[in-house]
Amino acid sequence: MNTTFQGSKDYVASDELMRSVNIAIALQKPLLIKGEPGTGKTMLAEAISAALGKKLIIWNIKSTTKAQDGLYVYDVVQRLYDSQFGNEGVDDIKKYVKLGKLGEAFSGDEQVILLIDEIDKADLEFPNDLLWELDKMEFYIPETKETVKAKQRPIVIITSNAEKELPDAFLRRCIFHYIEFPNEEQMREIIAVHYQDIEEHLLQQVMDTFYWIRDLYNIQKKPSTSEVIDWIQALVLGGIDPEKIKTKVPFAGVLLKKNEDIDTMRRYLK
Known part of the structure; x- marks a missing residue:
């Protein structure tokens, strides 16, 4: 399968941008894309997905988003509800654990493209809270005492509108590219x-x-x-x-x- 991004028929990418994408893939590091709104940051991930023939998983970040949301959610309320009504399988905690977008990207049998879109919308601690997971490509679920480890390391694209500065520790782990406004x-x-x-x-x-x-x-x-x-x-x-x-x-x-x-x-x- 092709692992080199050379643009696509629906997305005009500069040579420098294509080089940044391919370096990030080769070094297995997240690619952080900045640029003013409308310069095609989000569409880049879609173009990479189409060009490489890989599934695209999109994690849209909001001001209320926490890093935990991308890993997994433990639905303790549903479990309590089921236990009150005597539903079967209440003891099976796995039934109440739902993987988030990052967990979904880790658990796939094939490599996927993971877009973390507009990371700067979240609070300042959000990027730092993802450092371990993006470095090691794994996370631990204490409720089930299981570690979710990436079967295939996803290609991670992160976009930012530069609404706030990202932590230095996070930036050091990324390949950075600024998309200039087209001439x-x-x-x-x-x-x-x-x-x-x-x-x-x-x-x-x-x-x-x-x-x-x-x-x-x-x-x-x-x-x-x-x-x-x-x-x-x-x-x-x-x-x-x-x-x-x-x-x-x-x-x-x-x-x-x-x-x-x-x-x-x-x-x-x-």
Whole structure:
């Protein structure tokens, strides 16, 4: 089976990014991906999964997520309920232990891709709480007195929007890559994946306007790759004259999501 990532037909990856992916796989270390929203961090894991033909397991991190959630959950409430009603098998604790996403990745017979998405949303202790498990690829379940050890070491992709700094001890265990926002040439390649037959004049007007907006002073939330792709679709569906794109910026709400940013843009249009 192929173990070298060379991009995919649906994901435009730079040479440097592909090298980072392959180094992380070779060194068996987590790959930490940072970059502003909309630069394709989450989609990278999907592309690696598709290119290598491996199952993708996604662990979406929230502000309330604890490291324990990814290992296993012991449903003591269900066991208590079953014992009160005399249900069979109450003594079998294994029935009440459910593996989390990390446990699922460890227990598979084949190597999988594990995406730990937006790790910086959790509290500061969350990354440190995973150090042993990501290093040793195992964890202990005291309720059953069993150790869950990875049958096949998963390929771990971790994304961060840089909302908060990650601990140094965690960073030392990762291969790091920052996805730069695409320049116009790269953006054209990305757009070509979604719109193979886009008219050149329309595309150039879109590119000029999109990067002009991103460069405006005081824009709080710059439009991202996913938003320019949606904007193109809106322009095409709306039958907008390409000549009006730069002067009127139709459907600005597809690109900009804050009133203040739309007002800033309109001041420069006058």
